[in-house]
Amino acid sequence: MSRTIEPNSRVRSMRHIRPVNQSRTTPRTRSHAGEQALRDHSGRCIEPVVCICPHFEDQMHFCLGSFAVLAPGARWFHSKQAIKDPLRKGAPEMTRAIIIGGGIAGPTAAMALQRVGIEAVLYEAHPRTTGEVGSYFTVTPNGLGALRAIGALHTATAIGFPTHKNVLWNDRGRRLGTIPLGEPLPDGTVSQTIKRARLSRALQDEAIRRGVHVEFGKRLVDASTSADGRVVARFQDGSEAIGDLLVGADGVHSVTRHIIDPSAPGGRYVGLVNFGGYTSNGGVVAEREAWHLIFGRRAFFGYNVSASGDAVWFANVPRQEVTPSERASTSAESWKCQLLELFADDRGPAVDLIRRGKLELAADNTYDLPHVPTWHNGRMIIIGDAAHAPAPSSGQGASMAMEDAVVLAKALRDVPDIPAAFDTYEQLRRERVERIVAEGARGSSSKTPGALGRLVRDLMLPIVFRFFVREKSLAWMYNYRVDLDSPVRLDARTA
Numbered sequence: 183m184s185r186t187i188e189p190n191s192r193v194r195s196m197r198h199i200r201p202v203n204q205s206r207t208t209p210r211t212r213s214h215a216g217e218q219a220l221r222d223h224s225g226r227c228i229e230p231v232v233c234i235c236p237h238f239e240d241q242m243h244f245c246l247g248s249f250a251v252l253a254p255g256a257r258w259f260h261s262k263q264a265i266k267d268p269l270r271k272g273a274p275e276m277t278r279a280i281i282i283g284g285g286i287a288g289p290t291a292a293m294a295l296q297r298v299g300i301e302a303v304l305y306e307a308h309p310r311t312t313g314e315v316g317s318y319f320t321v322t323p324n325g326l327g328a329l330r331a332i333g334a335l336h337t338a339t340a341i342g343f344p345t346h347k348n349v350l351w352n353d354r355g356r357r358l359g360t361i362p363l364g365e366p367l368p369d370g371t372v373s374q375t376i377k378r379a380r381l382s383r384a385l386q387d388e389a390i391r392r393g394v395h396v397e398f399g400k401r402l403v404d405a406s407t408s409a410d411g412r413v414v415a416r417f418q419d420g421s422e423a424i425g426d427l428l429v430g431a432d433g434v435h436s437v438t439r440h441i442i443d444p445s446a447p448g449g450r451y452v453g454l455v456n457f458g459g460y461t462s463n464g465g466v467v468a469e470r471e472a473w474h475l476i477f478g479r480r481a482f483f484g485y486n487v488s489a490s491g492d493a494v495w496f497a498n499v500p501r502q503e504v505t506p507s508e509r510a511s512t513s514a515e516s517w518k519c520q521l522l523e524l525f526a527d528d529r530g531p532a533v534d535l536i537r538r539g540k541l542e543l544a545a546d547n548t549y550d551l552p553h554v555p556t557w558h559n560g561r562m563i564i565i566g567d568a569a570h571a572p573a574p575s576s577g578q579g580a581s582m583a584m585e586d587a588v589v590l591a592k593a594l595r596d597v598p599d600i601p602a603a604f605d606t607y608e609q610l611r612r613e614r615v616e617r618i619v620a621e622g623a624r625g626s627s628s629k630t631p632g633a634l635g636r637l638v639r640d641l642m643l644p645i646v647f648r649f650f651v652r653e654k655s656l657a658w659m660y661n662y663r664v665d666l667d668s669p670v671r672l673d674a675r676t677a
C-alpha cells in the first residue's frame with residue numbers, strides 16, 4: 183500500500199504520493215511502540231498515507247489527513263489540521279501562525295510549530311544582523327534540551343563553548359561557592375556560553391533552512407481578529423499579514439503584550455546597568471569551562487575563559503537607568519573608564535580584562551517582568567521575555583524562551599482548539615517561569631550589598647553553597663526537559 187522511501191532521503195517538497203481522499207482500505211491498526219492503535223482524538227482509526235514534506239528533514243513520515251507519523255525509529259505525532267497538499271484541490275489549508283520577533287523564542291517557535299504541522303511565518307523588526315553585536319550569555323541544559331527536541335541543538339553547540347558551573351568570589355579573592363549548571367544532555371552536552379546575537383542569527387538561519395519564511399524590517403504595530411476569526415497583523419510599513427494565530431515573541435518591551443491586554447505591565451527596571459566585553463588572549467589563569475562571578479565592592483563582574491584563552495566578561499553596575507541622551511553622549515572609552523574606577527579596589531582580573539578588552543555591550547538597562555496577568559486573548563499569545571522576562575542574573579531567559587516555544591507547539595498539536603491550547607500552555611508554563619523570574623530578582627538585589635551585608639554574605643554563602651545549593655536543589659531548574667513527542671500532560675506539570 184505505501185511506497186517505501188529511502189531512509190535519509192532529503193525531502194524538499196510537500197507532496198503526497200497517495201492522496202488521503204483516494205479509496206480507503208480498511209483502517210489499519212498500527213502500533214506506536216508496538217502497542218497503541220492509530221486513532222484520532224475521537225478514537226477513530228486512521229489510515230497511513232506516505233507523504234514527503236519538509237517538516238522532517240531526512241526522515242520519512244506518514245501523513246494521515248489530520249495526522250502524521252514519523253517513519254520507523256521515530257514516534258507518532260499529529261497535527262491539528264491536514265498538511266497542505268498542493269496536489270489535492272480543496273484540501274484544508276495548513277494552520278498558519280504569525281510569529282512576531284526573531285530573537286530566541288521566535289525562530290525556535292517557528293521550527294517547533296513546523297514540526298507539528300503548523301506553518302509559521304516570522305516577522306522581525308530589525309534588518310538581518312551579522313550576529314556580531316552585543317554580549318554573551320549561557321544556555322543551560324533545560325534550554326538546550328528544548329532545541330534538541332526540535333533537532334536544532336547543533337545551532338547552539340556549533341557556536342558556543344562548554345560551561346559547567348558558576349564559581350562565586352568575593353571582592354578580596356575568596357572563593358564563596360560553586361553553582362553547578364545542571365546535568366548534561368544524554369549526548370553529554372553541557373551548558374553553552376554563546377554570543378546572544380550569534381545564537382539568534384543561527385536560529386534564524388536554521389529556521390530559514392527548514393523552509394520558514396522570515397521577513398526582516400517588519401515592526402508590528404497592531405493586530406486584531408477579523409470577522410472570520412483570523413488574526414490580522416499590521417506593520418509599521420503599512421503592510422499586513424493574516425494568520426490563524428499570532429505568537430508574540432517580541433521581547434520584554436513587547437507590543438503584542440499590550441495588544442492582548444492594554445493594561446498589561448511594562449518591564450520593571452531591576453536597578454542594574456549591563457556591560458559586556460571580550461578580551462582576546464586574556465592571559466587570565468582561571469578554571470576553564472566556568473563563569474567566575476565576583477561580588478565586587480561597587481559592582482558585579484563575571485568572566486569566562488574559553489579554551490583558546492580569550493575571555494568574555496560582563497559587569498552589572500547598580501545605578502539609575504541610563505537615559506537615551508546619556509547613552510548618546512558617552513563614548514565606549516568613557517564607559518570603560520567608569521568601569522575601571524568601579525572595580526579598582528577589587529581583587530581578580532576585572533581591571534585587566536576591561537582595560538585590554540573591547541566593550542561589546544554598553545550601558546544596557548535591565549528589566550524583568552515578574553507577573554503578566556494575561557498571556558493570551560483569542561488567537562494571540564505571548565511567549566519568552568514578552569510574557570515573563572527574568573533579570574539577566576537568572577541566566578534563564580533564553581532557556582525559558584526555548585522551552586516555551588516547544589511546549590506551545592505541543593499544546594497546539596494536542597489540544598483541539600487554539601484558545602484551549604493556549605490555556606493548556608499557560609497552565610504548563612506559568613508556575614515554572616514565574617518561579618525563575620522571582621529567583622532572578624532575588625539574585626539581582628543581592629549583587630552589591632553594603633559593608634555589613636558583605637560580611638554576612640561572606641560568612642553565609644560558603645555554608646549555603648556547601649549544604650544547600652547542590653545539583654539536587656537546582657534540578658527543578660536545569661534538569662527540566664521538554665519532550666516534543668510525548669503528549670501534553672497537565673497533571674505532571676512538566677512538558
Ligand SMILES: Cc1cc2nc3c(=O)[nH]c(=O)nc-3n(C[C@H](O)[C@H](O)[C@H](O)COP(=O)(O)OP(=O)(O)OC[C@H]3O[C@@H](n4cnc5c(N)ncnc54)[C@H](O)[C@@H]3O)c2cc1C
Pocket residue numbers: 282283284285286287288305306307308317318319320321322378400401402403431432433434435436437456546548565566567568571572574576577578579580581582583
Ligand atoms: C545582558 C543580558 C544577559 C543575559 N544573560 C542571559 C543568560 O546568561 N542566559 C539566558 O538564558 N538568558 C540571558 N538573558 C536573557 C535573554 O537574552 C532573553 O531572555 C532572551 O533573549 C529572550 O528571548 P526572546 O526571544 O523572548 O526575546 P528577545 O531575544 O528580546 O527577542 C525579541 C525580538 O523581537 C523583536 N521585536 C521587538 N518588537 C518587535 C515588533 N514590534 N515587531 C517585530 N519584532 C519585534 C526584537 O527586535 C527581537 O529580535 C540575558 C539578557 C541580557 C539583557
